[in-house]
Amino acid sequence: MKTILIQLDTDPHPSTFDRVVAIDAGAEELFSYGGVTPDNVTGLVHGAMFTRGPGDLKNTAIFIGGSQVEAGEALLKKVTKLFFGPIRVSVMMDSNGSNTTAAAAVRAAARHLDPGHTTAVILGGTGPVGHRAAQILASLGATVHVSSRSKDRAEATCAAIRKVVPEGKVSPCGLGDEALAALEGAQFVIAAGAAGVEFFDEATWSRSKALQVAIDLNAVAPAGLGGIGITDKAVSKDGTIRYGAIGVGGTKMKIHRAAVQKLFESNDAILDTAAIYEIAKTL
Incomplete structure (x- = not known):
């Protein structure tokens, strides 16, 4: 059949x-x-x-x-x-690739740090990928700052995440100085904003001494985090491991294919954000 x-x-x-x-x-x-x-x-x-x-x-x-x-x-x-x-x-x-891309970004970071014992900043955190990356990280036990131009939208996203992850340590965060302050104590940052939006230039975001992993998911220039190349994959510079959109893309494609294959193992699977991340963990 x-x-x-x-x-x-x-x-x-x-x-x-x-x-x-x-x-x-x-x-x-x-x-x-x-x-x-x-x-x-x-x-x-x-x-x-x-x-x-x-x-x-x-x-x-x-x-x-x-x-x-x-x-x-x-x-x-x-x-x-x-x-x-x-x-x-x-x-x-997986509308707009949101679940598979978010899962791939978190899995990339997990090669270099323990997401469950991490403070993370999600720039563009109210968008489809940022929201789901924040949700995955919160489910793992991370402390997550959801950053947006609109503080109200950031709070709404945090509230939505808490409905799924009641114990989630998520908080809203603005952009500019507020996001930079959050970055000072963060080990992990994801830039998941709209195409063509640069949140910070390299000299600004790289001042954070705590950062271990920085991922930019913007495939259209300029990068959301200046200085990260679109093809960067585990590139080490100034003490931070960097990934660009294509650097994460290979893992995203593996997750997407594996999830489709998983559909045919039973007739009762519902592959949403959490389930797709569980698949990502097996790859």
Whole structure:
């Protein structure tokens, strides 16, 4: 029996990136749908649930993608509500690559420090990747400063993380001097802001004596942290290990492929932020 991955994309056109990764991960058949919303998804999910017997449903799975993470999360919530008893299929949500990229960034840092005993600053922490990186770190026991231009948005992100990780040590942080003050006592920083935004030049951020690992996830110049090259991978400079977007990208791709493969091991997996990080830990 062939494995079938059903791609539900919230954008009008299903992502070609996600389609290529699905094929490379071993999906034998790929059904791709764009413009999917909670209002029109029911028939697609029922088609996945009711065409194979319970013992064969592990060969069908759903991947939720698209550029808007909130739309993907709403779709995941609706999809899982449609399941009942053993009549269900595994589902993965990775809108905008948020979960796999965040997992890859934390795993990169974990090669050089213990994330559970770390103070981290997430610049652009209210964005899709920054939010999820902060959530993963909080779940591991790190102290996390979520930095944003809007302190209110940073607090809202911290509140959302606390709902998932009640014991999470997360706090909101502004940019500029407030973020620099947080960096003074941090061992780890991730820049996960919008394309083309430089948070600090190299001379400014590298003044922190505590920093051990700095990761910049911006693939479009300028870097969010000046001086980090897009292809940097475990580059040591001035006492800090540096990673650029492509330097983290290889690990992100491995996680993405492994997660798609995981979907076909059972019919009841729900691969969200926490579950995808657990997969990342095995690689």
